[in-house]
Amino acid sequence: MHFQLLFIDDHAVVIEGYKSILSFNCDNHTFESHSVYSAQEAYQHLTDATNNTIYQFVFVDYTLPECEELKLFSGEDLIPIIRKHQPQSKIVIITSHTEHFLLFSLYKNHAPDGILIKSDFTANEFLKSFEVISKNETYYSQTMLEALKRIKALDFYLDLLDMKIILLLNQGIKTKNLNDHLPLTTSAIDKRKLKIKQFLGIEKGNDEDIIREAKKRRFI
Numbered sequence: 001m002h003f004q005l006l007f008i009d010d011h012a013v014v015i016e017g018y019k020s021i022l023s024f025n026c027d028n029h030t031f032e033s034h035s036v037y038s039a040q041e042a043y044q045h046l047t048d049a050t051n052n053t054i055y056q057f058v059f060v061d062y063t064l065p066e067c068e069e070l071k072l073f074s075g076e077d078l079i080p081i082i083r084k085h086q087p088q089s090k091i092v093i094i095t096s097h098t099e100h101f102l103l104f105s106l107y108k109n110h111a112p113d114g115i116l117i118k119s120d121f122t123a124n125e126f127l128k129s130f131e132v133i134s135k136n137e138t139y140y141s142q143t144m145l146e147a148l149k150r151i152k153a154l155d156f157y158l159d160l161l162d163m164k165i166i167l168l169l170n171q172g173i174k175t176k177n178l179n180d181h182l183p184l185t186t187s188a189i190d191k192r193k194l195k196i197k198q199f200l201g202i203e204k205g206n207d208e209d210i211i212r213e214a215k216k217r218r219f220i
């Protein structure tokens with residue numbers, strides 16, 4: 001079978017590695033591929049009305065050069081654009097991030113066809129993931145499966161907005177600026193932070209205490 005592939009990654013040598021691995025497939029698949037190296041370049045390519053290529057797979061690195069003008073801050077922000085302009089594509093997110101809240105957010109918000117953690121997968125696993133996903137199944141590497149198992153047990157208490165608050169605090173966003181990143185009022189954020197502290201067992205503390213306890217539990 002012949003596949004058209006789109007790779008979105010800011011490291012050309014990494015893309016060449018992925019292409020080389022796929023060339024060793026055991027089913028005599030053949031490939032044509034196109035590569036882009038930033039979120040902005042990916043957006044321009046995906047929305048180009050003159051581009052008639054239909055991609056069966058789009059591989060997206062989570063960490064990409066940002067494009068603030070288009071509000072593209074990571075590979076995650078490209079997923080809705082891919083789905084709009086290449087609705088038939090299998091979307092595979094590749095990331096070095098292992099933070100459980102971030103991985104769960106990817107799964108919950110976007111449900112990509114594959115999530116591969118760079119520290120997990122080998123060449124053989126990359127090939128296996130391609131074969132599984134090409135058969136209309138999902139493929140998540142081991143760290144992703146562990147994150148899903150652990151966070152699903154907490155989903156009844158902390159929702160995605162709670163998790164997003166913790167992730168933003170860990171990125172250095174101050175409480176007074178959180179409502180610039182979330183569809184919440186300052187009062188609603190304060191109530192959620194109180195719930196988060198209760199969940200983490202923090203009786204009295206500040207944002208640094210939330211971050212410290214979340215890191216202890218491998219949430220971030």
